[in-house]
Structure formats: structure tokens, C-alpha cells
Amino acid sequence: MTNPKRVFSGVQPSGNLTIGNYIGAIRQWVERQQEFDACYCVVDAHAITVPYEPQTLQTKTREVAALYLAAGLSTDYATVFVQSHVPQHTELAWYLTCITSLGWLNRMTQFKDKSARLETEMIGAGLLNYPVLMAADILLYQTELVPVGDDQRQHIELARDIAQRFNATFGETFTIPAAMIPLEGARVMGLDTPTTKMSKSTTDSQYHAVYLLDEPDTVLKKFKRAVTDSLADIRFSADPERAGVNNLLTIFQALTHQNAEGVEAHFAGKGYGHLKTEVAEVVIETLRPIQQHYAELMAEGGYIDRVLAEGAAKAQVIATQTVADVKGRMGFLLPAL
Numbered sequence: 001m002t003n004p005k006r007v008f009s010g011v012q013p014s015g016n017l018t019i020g021n022y023i024g025a026i027r028q029w030v031e032r033q034q035e036f037d038a039c040y041c042v043v044d045a046h047a048i049t050v051p052y053e054p055q056t057l058q059t060k061t062r063e064v065a066a067l068y069l070a071a072g073l074s075t076d077y078a079t080v081f082v083q084s085h086v087p088q089h090t091e092l093a094w095y096l097t098c099i100t101s102l103g104w105l106n107r108m109t110q111f112k113d114k115s116a117r118l119e120t121e122m123i124g125a126g127l128l129n130y131p132v133l134m135a136a137d138i139l140l141y142q143t144e145l146v147p148v149g150d151d152q153r154q155h156i157e158l159a160r161d162i163a164q165r166f167n168a169t170f171g172e173t174f175t176i177p178a179a180m181i182p183l184e185g186a187r188v189m190g191l192d193t194p195t196t197k198m199s200k201s202t203t204d205s206q207y208h209a210v211y212l213l214d215e216p217d218t219v220l221k222k223f224k225r226a227v228t229d230s231l232a233d234i235r236f237s238a239d240p241e242r243a244g245v246n247n248l249l250t251i252f253q254a255l256t257h258q259n260a261e262g263v264e265a266h267f268a269g270k271g272y273g274h275l276k277t278e279v280a281e282v283v284i285e286t287l288r289p290i291q292q293h294y295a296e297l298m299a300e301g302g303y304i305d306r307v308l309a310e311g312a313a314k315a316q317v318i319a320t321q322t323v324a325d326v327k328g329r330m331g332f333l334l335p336a337l
């Protein structure tokens with residue numbers, strides 16, 4: 001039997017997890033966890049690349065880990081841990097920073113988007129370097145596949161470039177990773193601004209994102225306010241004018257696992273009010289068991305922290321080996337034992 005492929009991915013605890021994070025990333029982690037040797041990390045060191053509240057970071061880190069488990073990740077198959085509990089992530093990030101060109105980083109669209117929202121004085125070097133830390137996260141575990149949403153495609157390309165440059169300079173060290181992007185729901189859009197990606201931290205609007213811990217009434221209210229158009233025609237479309245309806249259909253399709261024709265046939269002859277209510281119902285029913293499981297896990301005092309401690313110990317075994325290898329190849333004097 002061949003060894004299962006190594007998979008790594010993570011979500012930053014930079015706010016409340018959205019159905020975009022779930023549909024684009026977490027759902028595929030859960031659905032395919034038995035096929036892979038998977039590491040799923042709460043990438044807390046990424047969450048400090050923009051202004052944040054230290055008091056909230058801790059709470060959100062535990063919450064995100066609990067949501068991974070509540071959504072169905074099992075420690076029987078996956079190693080679940082917190083990035084800052086394995087210090088080799090930031091150590092490797094420095095070594096990789098030194099072989100990453102500034103030109104590569106300046107081209108990252110997420111940096112351009114996020115920095116455009118901050119005053120110049122508040123744009124930390126960490127925001128520019130974020131993709132190098134992400135490359136370190138991935139390469140540290142000799143990862144083959146990275147299940148992410150479409151917005152992370154460019155960062156995975158960069159991780160590949162960094163790995164190739166390292167291997168070419170210092171000798172074969174890293175596995176070259178590949179992105180694993182879902183066929184449906186790879187980019188869920190904001191309900192209020194359907195031409196921009198649904199995001200957990202980029203807007204204060206209460207009608208932008210549906211969160212995994214939203215109450216059913218709130219979910220329904222948000223979908224009822226979703227931006228659509230005046231065409232009253234329920235079809236998938238790449239036309240930006242029709243982005244709202246396309247987004248609702250995409251969410252429905254991703255959560256019901258139907259093909260596009262089936263979804264269009266299902267809504268044929270129905271109005272936008274019906275579409276919004278039905279998509280809301282599917283989302284509510286998807287979230288219901290996750291929310292129940294989340295409440296149970298959080299009620300079990302110390303459980304999440306124990307899972308994270310075990311996960312970090314397991315992850316550290318691989319991380320230590322990779323960093324020792326990297327340091328040896330880069331010419332560092334290794335300490336005497």
C-alpha cells in the first residue's frame with residue numbers, strides 16, 4: 001500500500017469563520033480526511049499581520065480549533081494544532097524570507113488589497129511577508145496537497161516558487177506542493193457586495209458574511225437582504241451584474257452537491273424571494289449539527305486544549321526534522337549534542 005499523501009491547510013483566527021471558509025476549505029478537509037495524512041492548523045501568527053486585539057486572539061484561536069472538530073475533523077485522521085505552538089513555523093519563515101525576492105511579494109494581490117485598507121504607517125512588514133510564513137507552514141510538513149479556496153491560489157504558487165528556488169540553491173529538500181481547490185464554492189462572495197469575496201475581517205457590514213455560529217434567524221435575515229438584480233431569472237452567470245444570484249446558486253450547489261443544470265431546474269419559474277429563503281434553509285441545516293457539536297466540545301472543559309497539545313507534539317516531530325535538514329543544507333553550524 002502506498003503512503004497517504006501529506007496535506008496541510010489552515011485558517012487564521014482573524015474573526016468569525018464564514019460559510020466561505022467552510023465551503024472553500026474546511027468542508028473538503030472533512031470530506032476527504034480519511035484519504036490523507038493531514039495537518040490542519042489554526043494559523044494564529046498570520047492573524048497578527050493586521051491590527052488586532054490580543055484579548056480576542058486567544059478566544060478566536062480556541063474557537064477556530066473547536067469549529068474544525070465540530071465541522072467533522074477527527075483526530076483519528078488529522079493532526080489539529082495551533083501554529084504558534086510549533087515554533088519551527090516562524091523559524092523556517094525567516095530562512096525562506098532570505099531566499100524570497102521582494103518582486104514576488106510585491107505582486108501578491110492579497111497584500112495589495114489588505115494594505116490598501118490600512119494607513120501607510122499601519123502596514124506592517126508582516127503583511128508583506130505573510131505569504132512566506134504560509135510557504136513555511138506548507139513546506140515544513142513536506143506537504144503534497146493544500147486544500148484551499150481560490151483566493152489562496154497565488155500564495156500556493158509562491159510557495160512552489162520558494163521551494164523550487166531553495167531546492168535549486170541548496171539541494172533537494174522540499175516536496176513541491178500543489179493547491180487543491182474545490183470545484184464548487186471555491187470563491188463564495190459577500191452577500192451585500194457579490195463582486196467581492198466573502199471575508200471574515202474586511203468589513204463591518206452585518207449583511208456581508210454568514211458566520212458558522214450565526215443563529216438561524218440571523219442567517220435567514222442576512223440571505224433575505226442579499227443583493228440580487230432586477231432580471232428575475234435564476235441562472236448561473238459570469239456577468240458581474242448577476243453576481244448576487246450566481247453567488248446564491250453557488251452556495252446552494254456547493255451544499256446540496258447537485259450539478260448546475262439540476263440547481264437551475266430546481267429553481268425554474270421561482271422568484272428571488274423563494275431562492276433566498278431556500279438557500280438560507282440549506283445553510284441553516286448545514287450549520288445546525290456543527291453548532292450543536294461545537295457547543296458540546298466547548299462545554300467539555302479543557303478538551304480542545306488537550307487536542308491542540310497532542311496535535312502540536314505530533315506536528316513538532318516532522319517540523320523539527322525539516323528544520324534540522326534545512327539548517328544543515330544552508331550551512332549553519334549545528335549545536336553539539
Ligand code: AQP
Binds near residue numbers: 147201
Ligand atoms: N469567500 C471564500 N470562499 C471560498 N473560500 C474562502 N476562504 C476564505 N474566504 C473564502 C478560504 O478559507 C481558508 C482560510 O482563509 P484564511 O483565514 O487563511 O484567510 P483568507 O483567505 O484571507 O480568508 P478570509 O475569511 O477572507 O480572512 P480575512 O478576512 O482574515 O482575510 C482559505 O483556504 C481560503 O481560501
